[in-house]
Amino acid sequence: MFIPTREAGLEALHDFVPRAGSAYARDRNHDLGAARENVSGLSPYLRHRLLTEREVLGTVLAHHSPRASEKFVQEVFWRTYWKGWLEQNPEVWRRYRHDVDALLAGDLAADHExxxxGRTGIAxxxxxxxxxxxxxxxxNHTRMWxxxxxxxxxxxxxQLGADFFYRHLLDGDAASNTLSWRWVAGLQTKGKTYLASAANISRYTDGRFAPEGLATTARALSEDPLPPRAAIDPDDVGGTIGGRVGLLLHEEDLEAASLLEEHPGLASTLAATAVGADPSGRSPLGASAAVESFTAGAVADAAARTVDATGRPAQTLPxxxxxxxxxxxxxxVLDTVVTPYAPVGPVAERLAASRSALAERGIDLVTLRRRWDGDTWPHASRGFFPFRERIPELVREL
Ligand SMILES: Cc1cc2nc3c(=O)[nH]c(=O)nc-3n(C[C@H](O)[C@H](O)[C@H](O)COP(=O)(O)OP(=O)(O)OC[C@H]3O[C@@H](n4cnc5c(N)ncnc54)[C@H](O)[C@@H]3O)c2cc1C
Structure with missing residues (x-):
């Protein structure tokens, strides 16, 4: 269903563009099965930045007015919003990781197994x-139900439901997944839960499913208060680039060309390039075979598209x-490794360990954050609705 290359992502984008306007706004909530003409199916590409948010929205806005494509634009900004929010509240991720470790190490309920x-008896x-x-x-609607x-x-x-999703979703993303589960549970918008009903499921699946015996109330879960928000670093470049420079791509961002365009002159100084990824860091139980295979394909594709200053292709790290x-x-013989900034999640954890290991050899690790992230994340400090108000202005600036 999803071919892990930038070219396949671009093809999917061009197929979808005519449907990204009023048709999307009208039909997007229906899950009618595998055909899926009503949504873009771009999430595995966006999640690994085989496609960037900027080019997806640029393409859509070149075909539709801001008004007609408003809904689609907002959905893409949900991803940006969740990432900016988690960046400012990393304690939520730390607690989630801790809870998943503890729950998986304990006795798992038969109901969980x-x-x-797929044996709950709820068809x-x-x-x-x-x-x-x-x-x-x-x-998306099915994820909510x-x-x-x-x-x-x-x-x-x-937490175990989020872990199950995270292990299996090709678009599995620390921010969108964890925070969407928290939103359903009533933790993200405090006290406000999402209750699935048979009538709603039946309506939006065209009668394919109408489960009986669903809960009729949904009491919000609670948690200890979160610490104050962390500030977003105003600087898009984390560190000082010097000496012989190499570029390392990873599964958070596999599109070197547009990243390097934001740093004029850098591409022509690159002495070497490499790509390294490991989706097993998503969970103590690793990642599914489908996720492993999609990520490996995306890494190979990125390696084939990325070259150093002499045109030498990127090395795929084992x-x-x-x-x-x-x-x-x-x-x-590098002095500096530059790498796309990794937002809160397993890749950031991995890069923190890499930074120390490189430092022991006198090599600096410098992160490059995309302007998209640096300009939008600070606005994700409260709920989505104040953030949404800023979207027209952000789109104009970006
Ligand atoms: C419990 C739960 C878990 C989720 N986990 C993830 C996840 O791990 N990774 C992920 O990318 N999305 C996640 N989502 C959001 C959403 O379901 C998917 O992004 C969407 O279904 C992807 O399909 P699409 O590309 O056809 O979306 P479209 O409807 O075509 O939307 C276009 C793009 O906008 C973004 N987007 C759309 N809706 C959302 C949303 N609600 N939140 C964040 N981004 C959105 C995606 O990048 C998507 O590709 C989750 C939602 C829920 C309710």
Whole structure:
């Protein structure tokens, strides 16, 4: 269903563009099965930045007026919003990681085993589990129903549901996934939960599913107060670039050309380039075979598109271990490794370990944050609605 190349992403974008206007606004909430003409299916490409938010919105806005494409534009900005919010509240991610570790290390309820095996007896849930495991994708509305039934009907911990999604979604993203699960649970917008109903499911699946026995109330979960928000660093370049410079791409951002365009002169100084990824860091249980395969394909595609100043193609690192990165940087006699900034999540955790390992060899790791992220994230400090108000202005600036 999803071919892990930038070219396939661009093709999907061009196919979808005519439908990104009023048709999207009208039909996007329907999950009518595998055909999926009503949504873009671009999330695995956006998530790995095989396509960038800027070019997706630029293409859509070249075909539709801001008014006609307003809904689609807003949906793309949901991704940006979640990332900016988590960046300012990293404690939410730390707690989530801790909770998943603790829950998976304990005795898992039989209900949990049945749920992830697609044996709940709720036909819709069981079908969605199979669809997720087989395709690595679920429609947005279905993700909402799934999370709601998991938490409020099955009474399972939201963290384990988020972990199950994260292991299997090709677009699995620390911010969009964790915060959407929290939103359903009533943690993200405090006290406001999302309750799935049979009537709504039946209406938007065209009668394919009408589950019986769903919870009829959804009491919001609660948590200890969060610490004050962390400020977003105003500087898009984290560190000082000097000496012999190499570029390392990773699974958060696999589009070197547009990143380097934001730093004039850098491309012509690159002494070496490499790509390294490891989706198994998503969960103590690793990532699904479909996610591993999509990521490996995306890495190979990025390596083929990325060259150093002499035109030498990027090296694919055998794994994402700090030692492999250090070996590559040392063999290329680098003084600085520049890499796309990794937002809160497993890649940022991995880069923190790599930074120390490189420093021991006297090599600096410098992060390059895209202007898109630097300009938008600070506005994601409160709810989505104040953020949404700024979208027209952000689109004009970006
Ligand atoms: C419980 C739950 C978990 C989710 N987990 C993820 C996740 O791990 N990764 C992920 O990318 N999205 C996640 N989403 C958001 C959304 O479901 C997917 O982005 C969307 O279904 C992808 O399909 P599409 O590309 O056809 O979307 P379209 O409707 O065509 O939207 C276009 C793009 O906008 C972005 N987008 C759309 N809706 C959302 C949203 N609600 N939140 C954030 N971004 C959005 C995506 O990048 C998407 O590709 C989750 C939603 C829920 C309710």
């Amino acid at each position: 049945a749920a992830v095996a 819709a849930m069981d079908a969605w589990v199979h669809e997720l495991v087989e395709t690595g994708y679920l429609h 799934f999370a709601s039934i998991w938490i409020f009907t099955l009474g399972l911990p939201w 794994d994402a271990l700090p030692s492999s990165l250090v070996d590559w940087a040392a063999s290329e």
